[in-house]
Amino acid sequence: MKAEILTIGDEILIGQITNTNSVWIAQQLTLIGVNVIHMTTIADDELAIINAFNQALKRADFVFITGGLGPTKDDVTKKTFSKYFGVELILNEEVLKQVSSFFIRRGKEVSEINRNQALVPGGCFVFNNAQGTAPGMWMKKENTVFISMPGVPYEMMAMMSNLILPKIKIENKLPNIYHKTILTNGIGESGLAELIETWENNLGSKNIKLAYLPQPGIVRLRLSTFGPNLEELRKNIDDEIEKLKIIIEKYIFGYENYGEETPTLAQIVSELLRKNKKTVALAESCTGGYIASLFTNISGASDVFKGAIVPYTNEAKKNLLEVDESIFSSVGAVSKECVEQLAENTLKKFGSDYAVSVSGIAGPTGGTEDKPVGTVWIAIASHEKTLAVKFLFGDDRQRNIVMTSQTALNLLRKFILKAE
Amino acid sequence: MKAEILTIGDEILIGQITNTNSVWIAQQLTLIGVNVIHMTTIADDELAIINAFNQALKRADFVFITGGLGPTKDDVTKKTFSKYFGVELILNEEVLKQVSSFFIRRGKEVSEINRNQALVPGGCFVFNNAQGTAPGMWMKKENTVFISMPGVPYEMMAMMSNLILPKIKIENKLPNIYHKTILTNGIGESGLAELIETWENNLGSKNIKLAYLPQPGIVRLRLSTFGPNLEELRKNIDDEIEKLKIIIEKYIFGYENYGEETPTLAQIVSELLRKNKKTVALAESCTGGYIASLFTNISGASDVFKGAIVPYTNEAKKNLLEVDESIFSSVGAVSKECVEQLAENTLKKFGSDYAVSVSGIAGPTGGTEDKPVGTVWIAIASHEKTLAVKFLFGDDRQRNIVMTSQTALNLLRKFILKAE
Numbered sequence: 150m151k152a153e154i155l156t157i158g159d160e161i162l163i164g165q166i167t168n169t170n171s172v173w174i175a176q177q178l179t180l181i182g183v184n185v186i187h188m189t190t191i192a193d194d195e196l197a198i199i200n201a202f203n204q205a206l207k208r209a210d211f212v213f214i215t216g217g218l219g220p221t222k223d224d225v226t227k228k229t230f231s232k233y234f235g236v237e238l239i240l241n242e243e244v245l246k247q248v249s250s251f252f253i254r255r256g257k258e259v260s261e262i263n264r265n266q267a268l269v270p271g272g273c274f275v276f277n278n279a280q281g282t283a284p285g286m287w288m289k290k291e292n293t294v295f296i297s298m299p300g301v302p303y304e305m306m307a308m309m310s311n312l313i314l315p316k317i318k319i320e321n322k323l324p325n326i327y328h329k330t331i332l333t334n335g336i337g338e339s340g341l342a343e344l345i346e347t348w349e350n351n352l353g354s355k356n357i358k359l360a361y362l363p364q365p366g367i368v369r370l371r372l373s374t375f376g377p378n379l380e381e382l383r384k385n386i387d388d389e390i391e392k393l394k395i396i397i398e399k400y401i402f403g404y405e406n407y408g409e410e411t412p413t414l415a416q417i418v419s420e421l422l423r424k425n426k427k428t429v430a431l432a433e434s435c436t437g438g439y440i441a442s443l444f445t446n447i448s449g450a451s452d453v454f455k456g457a458i459v460p461y462t463n464e465a466k467k468n469l470l471e472v473d474e475s476i477f478s479s480v481g482a483v484s485k486e487c488v489e490q491l492a493e494n495t496l497k498k499f500g501s502d503y504a505v506s507v508s509g510i511a512g513p514t515g516g517t518e519d520k521p522v523g524t525v526w527i528a529i530a531s532h533e534k535t536l537a538v539k540f541l542f543g544d545d546r547q548r549n550i551v552m553t554s555q556t557a558l559n560l561l562r563k564f565i566l567k568a569e
Numbered sequence: 570m571k572a573e574i575l576t577i578g579d580e581i582l583i584g585q586i587t588n589t590n591s592v593w594i595a596q597q598l599t600l601i602g603v604n605v606i607h608m609t610t611i612a613d614d615e616l617a618i619i620n621a622f623n624q625a626l627k628r629a630d631f632v633f634i635t636g637g638l639g640p641t642k643d644d645v646t647k648k649t650f651s652k653y654f655g656v657e658l659i660l661n662e663e664v665l666k667q668v669s670s671f672f673i674r675r676g677k678e679v680s681e682i683n684r685n686q687a688l689v690p691g692g693c694f695v696f697n698n699a700q701g702t703a704p705g706m707w708m709k710k711e712n713t714v715f716i717s718m719p720g721v722p723y724e725m726m727a728m729m730s731n732l733i734l735p736k737i738k739i740e741n742k743l744p745n746i747y748h749k750t751i752l753t754n755g756i757g758e759s760g761l762a763e764l765i766e767t768w769e770n771n772l773g774s775k776n777i778k779l780a781y782l783p784q785p786g787i788v789r790l791r792l793s794t795f796g797p798n799l800e801e802l803r804k805n806i807d808d809e810i811e812k813l814k815i816i817i818e819k820y821i822f823g824y825e826n827y828g829e830e831t832p833t834l835a836q837i838v839s840e841l842l843r844k845n846k847k848t849v850a851l852a853e854s855c856t857g858g859y860i861a862s863l864f865t866n867i868s869g870a871s872d873v874f875k876g877a878i879v880p881y882t883n884e885a886k887k888n889l890l891e892v893d894e895s896i897f898s899s900v901g902a903v904s905k906e907c908v909e910q911l912a913e914n915t916l917k918k919f920g921s922d923y924a925v926s927v928s929g930i931a932g933p934t935g936g937t938e939d940k941p942v943g944t945v946w947i948a949i950a951s952h953e954k955t956l957a958v959k960f961l962f963g964d965d966r967q968r969n970i971v972m973t974s975q976t977a978l979n980l981l982r983k984f985i986l987k988a989e
Contacts, residue, residue, distance in 0.1 A: 161592075161595075161608070162606065162607075162608065163596070163599040163605065164592045164593065164594070164595030164596030164597075164598075164605075165596075165780060165782070166592075167587060168587075168588065168592075169587065171584075171588070171610075172581075172586075172587045172588075173584065174584070175581070175582055175583055175584030176583070178584075179582075179583040179584055185582040185583065185584075186582065186612060187582075187609070187610070187611055188588075188608075188609065188611075189607070189608070189610075190591075190607070191606070191607055197606070197607075204624065339680060339682050342682060343680060358579075360580055362580055362585065362586070363721070371580070371585070373583075433858070433861075436862075436865075437862055437866070437874075438853070438860070438862040438865060438877055438879070439858065439862040439865075441853075441857050441861070441862075441879045442856075442857055442861075444858075445856075445857020445858060445859075445879070445931075445970070446857070446967060446970070448932070448933055448934070448966055449934070450857065450881070454857075454881055455881055455884075455885060456878070456879045456882060456885040457858055457877075457878070457881075458876070458877070458878050459851075459865070459876045459877040459878070459879070461865065461871055461875055462875055462876060464875075465876040465919060468919075468920075469876070469878070469889075499888075500888075511865075512868070513868055514868065514869070523675075543674075544674070545700060545723070546868055550862075550866065
């Protein structure tokens with residue numbers, strides 16, 4: 150089954166709002182095995198809508214339309230809908246009752262403009278809008294079903310989850326779909342591609358698709374497949390992941406399971422700390438508080454996160470974390486010696502089980518021949534030992550901060566796993 | 570001028586990532602007076618791409634294409650590009666040099682797979698990718714220009730801002746457009762709308778459009794107009810802003826001038842500190858490092874930012890910032906007394922001219938009847954005085970962190986201005 154998502158709304162075309170409806174609809178359809186082949190956004194304009202309908206008619210089994218159903222003047226969707234199907238708009242008594250009770254419950258009168266919400270194209274199947282006033286509509290032309298939904302996200306979501314998706318599942322025997330995503334750190338997209346080339350070339354014969362999803366410091370590898378037997382699909386993907394693990398295990402820090410949200414590295418590390426009943430504290434020089442904010446973004450962070458010091462000057466490194474002044478004049482603040490002292494003293498100051506420290510040159514200025522922009526030292530300390538590692542990232546400041554943070558979190562993850 | 574934005578990528582069609590590129594491109598084009606009429610997202614699939622190109626050819630003057638340019642196999646854009654224009658892919662020496670130097674700067678070799686980034690369709694105009702390896706490409710068919718850009722947001726944004734938009738502006742006589750954006754903090758969108766209703770109703774007669782652009786803690790008001798005489802446009806907008814200032818001056822923290830990036834509150838405060846040759850340090854409890862990361866994201870932060878302590882536990886507040894233990898048992902850590910001591914002691918520890926401290930209940934748990942989720946105390950200290958203010962934000966954790974941070978920065982800004 151192929152679907153197209155059509156969004157109607159000028160506010161999206163001028164970049165004023167992000168089309169989050171399309172993302173959500175695509176997720177829901179993908180999960181029930183409907184293949185989204187096209188997303189389109191057009192203006193509240195009759196000709197544009199009819200052209201888009203004609204295009205969609207050629208390629209999709211289902212067209213999910215959002216937006217353009219409100220009671221105000223600039224919404225032409227419903228009129229165009231009835232015109233496209235060659236039928237009149239007629240008053241639907243059921244919808245009128247629902248719209249009336251919506252306003253009565255709020256102690257308001259139903260205005261003429263709101264009564265118009267009860268006009269629907271003749272012959273269409275109507276979905277009740279439990280959260281608002283604009284009804285959903287389902288009409289078929291040739292082999293394509295056109296489903297119009299309100300643009301207000303929570304109205305659309307309730308209607309789609311409770312009424313539209315069940316109808317589609319019941320009426321169609323959809324293939325099962327399964328996917329799993331591997332989360333990696335420490336290697337770029339092209340580095341991964343070279344390492345796994347042979348493995349990747351074999352996927353096609355197994356009806357498995359691979360996608361590379363890079364972001365700073367992280368590459369996600371998504372494996373997806375479909376077929377009649379869900380258990381078999383799951384097994385096929387798991388088998389391939391086992392083979393892949395032999396090649397790239399050291400870069401893998403987690404998985405995103407079918408139907409779940411992508412865990413962040415901070416979430417994975419926090420869970421690991423919680424499981425082991427351990428805590429962490431940070432000394433962040435070049436990342437300037439970014440790693441702390443990744444931890445504290447997570448609800449319940451105080452169970453595992455004791456705090457951080459951002460010693461942004463040498464003076465602060467010396468006064469707050471007792472780094473030997475001689476280090477600055479001999480090897481400098483971006484050095485093994487400095488991050489080791491930062492991590493060990495952070496451990497003591499906060500009384501945590503682990504400490505992470507980073508010191509580097511985020512850029513764009515401050516680089517030297519010996520220590521170009523992107524040079525970063527990271528240390529992890531526990532009461533047993535201290536590990537320090539040097540990295541060379543790129544020359545973009547924001548990217549260096551993010552890459553340093555992800556890398557430090559993954560180093561901590563591995564450090565904890567070894568200590569378990 | 571009409572434009573279409575075409576995004577290529579399976580990961581968007583399955584709802585795995587949100588198409589933020591389209592939003593940003595639409596904003597940029599709208600601001601220079603190019604009318605975005607269509608946004609399309611399709612799969613990494615030759616037939617789908619060619620169909621989309623043919624559709625766009627009929628209706629748009631410019632087609633902005635993102636995605637599908639990475640070095641890995643699932644990217645078919647470039648091959649389809651050369652096929653559509655009936656030309657071969659040829660090695661571009663300039664691009665190869667740039668790709669090579671990109672890897673050499675990172676101490677890496679250029680692999681075969683990365684050399685392929687230097688292949689471009691014959692006859693295309695090439696844009697250098699200052700942030701990555703995939704070049705941008707500009708080709709014309711009939712009256713339509715097709716512009717292909719990398720899908721990685723920061724690579725695409727740099728290329729579009731620095732190279733593509735200037736080329737479009739120079740080559741086309743677009744009507745003069747002028748806009749200025751007013752940045753506000755401390756009042757919501759509907760609160761603002763009520764305050765400025767009468768003023769807003771008069772804008773239409775002056776050919777000025779107003780847009781409300783809300784984000785957590787900040788509402789931007791963009792005034793835009795167009796016409797033949799740029800000086801006149803500028804004067805009309807400035808006149809309206811003068812009238813607006815009378816109504817909402819206390820909420821305004823800055824302006825975004827035509828052609829400039831939106832300054833962040835952290836940038837505005839940093840500039841103010843730099844101008845006054847002053848420094849700041851932070852004690853962040855509920856914001857957990859977020860304010861520090863806003864400061865340190867800015868290049869050259871070390872001139873004005875001395876550092877931060879994130880005392881996430883009472884123990885850390887006591888041990889690192891000498892908060893009296895009695896405070897925790899009497900008024901609690903979310904209190905005037907606590908933030909005052911945090912700010913005053915931060916000032917001493919870092920030897921800064923100003924200190925900011927925050928303590929609050931970010932949520933979703935931890936609220937009480939007296940101090941519900943969203944309760945936040947913020948203090949600002951200098952060597953002369955300390956100011957503490959209580960706020961009640963909402964019940965969303967991430968939103969509370971951002972709103973607290975923006976509010977603290979704006980309090981600091983006003984505090985500095987008073988001291989000037």
